[in-house]
Amino acid sequence: MTTATTTSALKPAAALTKNGGAPARRKIKSFYPSWFYIPAIALYVVFFAVPTFASFYFALTRWTLFDNTFIGFGNFVEFFQDPQLISGFIHTFEYGFATSAAKVVIGFLLALLLTGPVIARGYLRAVIFFPVLVSTIGVGIVFKNLLDPFHGMVNGILGAVGLPQPGWFTDPKLALWSIAAVDIWKGVGIATLIFMAGIVAIPQEYFEAARMDGAGSWKILRTITLPLSRPAMATVIILSLIGGLRSFDLIWATTGGGPGFTSDVIASVIYKEYQAGFYGLSTAGNVVLFLVVTVIMVPISYFLNRKEVEL
Amino acid sequence: MKAQRTRAWITGVIAVVVSVVVFLVPFVYVVLQAAKDPADAQTLAFSWPKQFLFFQNLGDVLTYNDGIIFRAFVNSTILTVFSVAVTTVFAAMVGYVLQRKPSRWNPVINFFVLAGLIVPPAVVPTIWVLQGLGLYKTMLGMILIEATFGLSFNILLFRAFVATIPKELDEAAVIDGSGPIRMFFRVILPLLRPVLVTVIVVQAVVVFNDFAGPLYFLPGDENATVQLTLYQFQGQSQSFYNLLFMDILLITIPPLVMFIFFNRQIVAGLTSGAVKG
Structure with a gap:
């Protein structure tokens, strides 16, 4: 058109x-x-x-790909009545916000470390960034094995020093957060790089002037580095939220949404309903995900891009 | 000055130790597992292989299930090369004209570019479209899907870069009498080289690593792409953990090579929004 x-x-x-x-x-x-x-x-x-x-x-039909029957909002009613689908809906928010917030905080701290006085900068930058480029499914499988409750290396070490050995991916209360932790491990490198680019772009004179005026590192961080990293901050928040809310690969590779449906998100529900042949319901899930992402991203990106930096 | 040097050393050493534990151990684990015999690998332990079977496992994984991994590498290569070629050229054309030509349509185009970045693709309706076109379960369909999904991000990269090329070059080319296509391919495209490398490398890694796309739109063993082969070694009565990890190692190599050779361009591409916002 x-x-x-x-x-x-x-x-x-x-x-x-x-x-x-x-x-x-x-x-x-x-x-x-x-x-x-x-x-x-x-x-x-x-x-x-x-x-x-x-x-x-x-999304408003019962659908087999070859023919469809219009059923109004039946799929959406089903979606918000089925406890599995509701929990997937809520997990999407928890997962998206938790991973995004952690990537912002950890990414910013790592960027401060790597733009400050430190040896082995190139090596550190490379190892932090490389997981970004690796297959998500591969990462999921590796951590599924490292975090295996009985044979995994992590619990082996925890057991050896007498700490509790949690069922990272098998404990219903923990599974979603374990996946979020792996997601942060894999994705924090990109946040770090973006923050580094933002910090490096701040004119050196500002820091020198502040130091002349007797500002300490904490004050410089709070009044110069943090506010002037705002464009980088906006980029990191937007990118990590878009990725987090749509996340599927890592969840599928580690728990498949389990145990039960305690680590399901909308994207994995879409796949499960598709696999089960409920195409209408799967598509309703897609519409719900579309609305969730739009409703969250539009105001956030508007807010983040609106204000000019004031020094 | 000396105090600062000491601090750089202390923080550096701590950071290196932490990074080895947090970031390198998982990769070492993959290599160790890939060199074990099946029973040894099955224990999942972080240990030195009892028997060093690295090369035998490499051979086994390549011939496993009638060489499905080899076929998957061929499929993934075809998918990556063609979809990246299509998306790069199309996105460059849009990014160029979008930046150069002010028009009242530009806000509309910008809106759709951003929508393409944010909106999650609708899965089953896309299958329905592919089926209607006779492209479902075909490599061509998958190539076009990946090319489409890559457009938005790459248009943004190209548009930002074209803004740094002086417009006078276009004007000189016009005065010299070259047409738009000639100017685009002879004048503009060579000037786009830095961003071109970035787009190609980043997009290649994205497509190569894509799992959900081929899972939905390119099912079937003969069409398998490398990410889907990881599921070959699980779920049966016997799991071949050594081969599974060898497979992970193999599919990590192409991104690693890209990283070694194009580190700078990848970083430039992924951080381009950081400074300007």
Whole structure:
């Protein structure tokens, strides 16, 4: 839709300049071909926009991919009556906010460490960042083994020094938080890098001036580094929340949503309902996830990007 | 000055020790497990292999289940190369014109770019579209899906970078009489080289590591991509932990190679939003 209107709206202008007589500046402007948009728009519309809009209809149906029966809000009613699906809904928030908050705090502290006076900076940066590039499923399997309640290395060490040996992925109270911890392990490197770039971009004069005025490290941190890292902070919060709320791979690789459904999130519910053949219900889950992500992300990104930094 | 040097050493040494425990132990564990015999690996212990079977396990994993891993590597390579090529060129074209040409449509386009970044793809409706086009369970369908999902992020990277290229270069090219396509490929694309490398490397790692995409849109053993092969070694009566970990090791190598060669570009790409916001 957008394709057609964009090109047709701009064509007359292009035709006009070809006939000559337009000022040079205008000639340059219309020189950039609008059809450059078309390949990307075609992909976007067919494989992203159409499914997204279709999901709002199919979420209201009982659906087998070949035919569908309109059942109104039945799927949503079912979604919010089934305790498994409700807990998945709540876990999505807990998981998203917990991982995002931890990545902000730990990432910022690591960035302070790595931009301050420290030896082996290059090595530290590399080992903290590398997990970001590794397969999430691989990471999940490795930690599932390291955190195995009976044979895992972590509990082996805890047992040897006489500490309790929790069932990291098998204790219903703990499973979701264990996965969140692994998620933080894997993702904190990107937060660290973003904060480092933000801190390095702060002009050195500010720090020098503050030190001249006799400000201590704590004061410098609070009045210069922290407020001027705001763009980096915004990027980290937005990226980690988007990732956390949609998280699926790691949960699937470690617990599969278990034990029971104590570590299910909306994304894993979508997969389970899809696997079970409840396509309408699965799509309703998708619509719920869409609403959750939009309702959280739009105000947050508006708020984070609005205020200019005041020094 | 001397006090500061001492502090750098102390914090550095502590950080290195912690990083070894927290970040390196899991990787060492993978290598150790990958070198064990099946019974040894089954105990899950963090221990030196009783028998060092690294190369035998490597051979076993490559021939396991009619060489499904080898096939998966071929599939993942095809998927990665083509989807990255498509998404890079399409995103560069959009990012370029979007930055250069002010138009009342730009806010609309920017809105859809951001929506593509935030909105989670609708799973079953996408399968429905693929089926309607006859592309479900085909490599071509999967390539186009990955290319589509990569568009938004890469458009943002290209748009930000094009802003740093002086517009006078375009104007000079126009005056020299080159058309838009010629200018784009001869003048602009070479200037985009730094960001081009970033986009290609980051996108390649993302697609190579993607699990949910192929799980939903490319099912079937003959189509398996590397991430899905990890499930080959579990769930049966006997689990081959040594082979599972060898497989993890194998699929970690391509990102590792990328990391070693393109560390700087990857970092630049992923942190581009940090300074400006």
